Amino acid sequence: MKRLKIISVFLFCVAVCLTFGYVFSKEPEWVAASTRIDCGRTIIIDAGHGGYDGGAVAEDGTPEKDINLCIAKDLKAFLELFNYNVVMTRESDKSTESDNGKNSWKTSDLYNRLQLMNKYDDAIYVSIHLNKFTSTNVSGAQTFYSQKSENSEQLALSIHGKIISMLQPENTREIKKGTNSIYLLRNATCPAVIVECGFLSNREELEKLKTEKYQRMMAFCIFCGIMDYNNALRL
Ligand SMILES: [Zn+2]
The missing domain is CATH 1.20.5 (Single alpha-helices involved in coiled-coils or other helix-helix interfaces)
Structure with missing residues (x-):
């Protein structure tokens, strides 16, 4: 028993x-x-501007650099949850220039951001910025892609598509090729995009962009776009 x-x-x-x-x-x-x-794929997140380079400034004095950094940090958190290797061009209110005595601080700053691309074989590069325009009616995200690096267009399509479908259904903009005047995209050595997340010059959009909630939602859309891009490559 x-x-x-x-x-x-x-x-x-x-x-x-x-x-x-x-x-x-x-x-x-x-x-x-x-x-x-x-697992192991490297995403370089570039929070545009920083330090004494504030980028565009809204009418109420809000500089682009601070919102860029908040969105970049939220994006980092989402990506790390899914085991991506995240590299940030900056994690505080600093620019990345180094004083080598040869270049202007802005040239040095952009050069250093670009150099990160060369360090990783499997990287993709996502630069976060905000727009400003003379007409205050203009709003919505704009995404530019590098013509130099293969797959940049697909990356831009995936990210921009998610921003529109999940956050800005009224946005009718299509992705755009980065012109030669955009140093980072002109010289990119990996799939690279610049996401202009919205317009500081539009009062309604500015108020949204200043909130943690909207910043996190924007970061989540970009994160979903990166996931989509990776899935598309595997098909
Ligand atoms: Zn900018």
Whole structure:
């Protein structure tokens, strides 16, 4: 009788272990796919401007650099949840220039941001900026892509598509090729895009861009776009 009891307890323990082992090892398919396959891929996030380079400044004095950094940090957090290797061009209110005595600080700053691309074989480059225009009616994100680097157009399509479908359904803009005047895109050595997340010159959009919630939503759209891009490449 005692022996029978020991066997039943043993069998019960085996059943519990098997059940929980199965449940906890079984992750949803989309989580498994993204964490396994993207593990190790490097995403360089460039929070535009920084330090004494404030970028565009809104009428109320809000500089572009601060909102760029908030969105960049939120994007980093989302990507790291999914095992991406994230490299930031800056994580505080600093520009990246180095004083080599040869170049102007702006040239040095852009050059240093570009150099990060050369350090990684599998990187993609996402630069976060904000727009400003003379007409205060203009609003909505704009995404530019590098003509030099293969797959940049696909990356821009994926990110811009998510911003429109998830956050700005009224936005009718299409992605644009970066002109030669955009140093980072002209010289890009990996898939590279600049996401202008909205217009500081539009009062309504400025108020949204200043909120943590909207910054996080924007970052989430960009994150989803990066996931989409990776999935498209695997097809
Ligand atoms: Zn900018």
